[in-house]
Amino acid sequence: MSESTSTVSATAVAPPKGGGKRKLSLPVILLIVAAGLLLFSLVRTISGANDLTSIGQISGALQLAVPIGLAGLGGLWAERAxxxxxxxxxxxxxGTWFGAWAxxxxxxxxxxLLGIVGGALGGVLHAIMTVTFNVNHIVSGVAINILAVGATRYLSDFTFAEAAGGSSKQSPRIDRITDITIPGLSEGLADLQAKHWFFVSDLAGVLGGLVTNLSLLTVLALLLVPATWWILWRTGFGLRLRSCGENPVAAESLGVNVYKYKYIAVIVSGALAGxxxxxxxxxxxxxxxxxxxxxxxxxGLAAMIFGNWMPGGLALGAGLFGFTDSLKLRGGADNVHAMLLLLAILLVAAAAWQLYKKKYLPAVVSAVVAGALFLWYSMTDKLPSQFVDAAPYVATLLVLALSAQRLRMPKADGMPYKKGQGK
Incomplete structure (x- = not known):
């Protein structure tokens, strides 16, 4: 790509003047993480929910977050184009059906590998409908969701149903991929976490969850987050792809094959979801x-939106949803009950910040909701099972509602495009 093409394409994908925000440096991010862990430690100490930051809790949250994060990465690739x-x-x-079948x-x-291929086939179909035939993106996506359910149900009837240990609704057992545990370090962190010391044990639980029974596929999935950032934000290929999502007419005028990049992005999107x-x-x-x-x-789509169409924010959102889901599975009502206290403290902090910014109405609303949560927490020992089951979805809605005002999607996201329309 020529120098002029690079310059104008860079202009096409740059945020509007005055709309950008200062990027967080690594030390600031580490301070935010430490503050969050300190808050969790405080809640754990007050509530007595010692499983809140245990090794099992963190390991389970990571395993639940990975599929959500991969789906979110898929959405990121497609929407950036x-x-x-x-x-x-x-x-x-x-991806589930093809992965199990193979x-x-x-x-x-x-x-x-076959799971990736299965998801990519869905991506090809979505690209044909949206890019080539200009079908509405939402309609195409819903059609694929319906088609996938019907197709996998039909295929299962004459594959898994006839296999030993399978049925029309499930496959035979699949061998596991090798898990990684670092000898010595895992045991030491487990011992430290079991002491339930303030902050130190919580830090040990988080680190222990990252080095205990870690699947090789989990490691691969985690590496895809920085790999996506590098490809899309540090290469000429990524710049051209993002220009298709910001201003495809300008990109085409500079020699970018917009159809090709959209196809690549949507197929990669399907492969990641698969x-x-x-x-x-x-x-x-x-x-x-x-x-x-x-x-x-x-x-995963919600995690991508929460992350403002950026890989790092997406990973944070996926981790949040995975952690919430893990709370439901481990310790159930006790852990989710402790989260009421966490939410109340966060809302008090939000109210104080809004007062500092002289936003009085939002500050009063935050303070009232925080008071209600404190009252709910103090007057109950456990939450109804229905609320526990709904916790991951409630967290999804709350996160999207709180993050909605700072979002900026690609300018041409979801807009129809025909080759040569700028001429």
Missing amino acids: GVVNIGLEGMMIL GYQWGPWTGV LGGAFLVIVSTGIYQEGQTGGRGYI
Whole structure:
């Protein structure tokens, strides 16, 4: 790409003047993480919910966050090129079926590869409909979600149903991928976490969850986050792809093949969602079951929006949703009850910040809600099981509501485009 093309394309993908925000440096990010861990430690000490930051809790949260994060990464690739991908859920479903079908016959790594292929096929279909035929992106995505459910149900009837240990709704057992545990370090961190010391044990629990029973596929998935950032923000290829999502007419005038980059982005999007589906069947459960994605494709899309269409924010959002889901599975009502106290403290801090900014009405609302949460926490010991089950979805809605005002999607995201329309 020529120097003039690089300059104008860079202008096309740059945020508007005055709209950008100062980037967080690594020391600031580490301080934010430390402050968050300090808050969790305070809540754990007050509530007595010692499993809140245990090694098992963090390990479980990581395993639950990875499929959501992979779906979110898929959405990021597509939307940075200007294509809305509501079909992430369907592509994940295809990834689960293809991953299980290949995994139980030829081994887990073959299942991973076929899961990626299955999701990519969904991406190809979405790209044909949205890029070539200009079908509405939402309509196309919903159609893929419906098609994936029907196709996998039909395929299961004459594949898994006839296999030993399988049925029309589930596959035979799939071999696991090797887990990594660092000897000595894992045991030492577990001992330290079991002492329940303030902050120190919580830090040990977080670190221990990252080095205990860690699947190789989890490591690969985590590496895809910085890899996506580097490809899309540090290479000429990524600059051209993002220019298609910001101003495709300008990109085309500079010689960028907009159709090609949109196709690549949507196919990669499907492949990442398919990898998330394969992770569910091979790492998380070891078996395919009908309906096991459980809306994770949609939650991945929410994580991407929460992360403001950036890989780092997306990973943070996926971790939050995975942690909330893990709270429900481990300790159930006790852990979620402790989160009421956490939310109340956060709302008090938000009210203080809004007062500092002289936003009096939002400050009063935050203070009133915080008071209600404090009252709820103090007057109850456990929460109703229905609320516990709904906690991950409630967290999704709250996060999106709180982050809505700072979001900036790609300018041409979801907009129809035809080759040569700028002439």
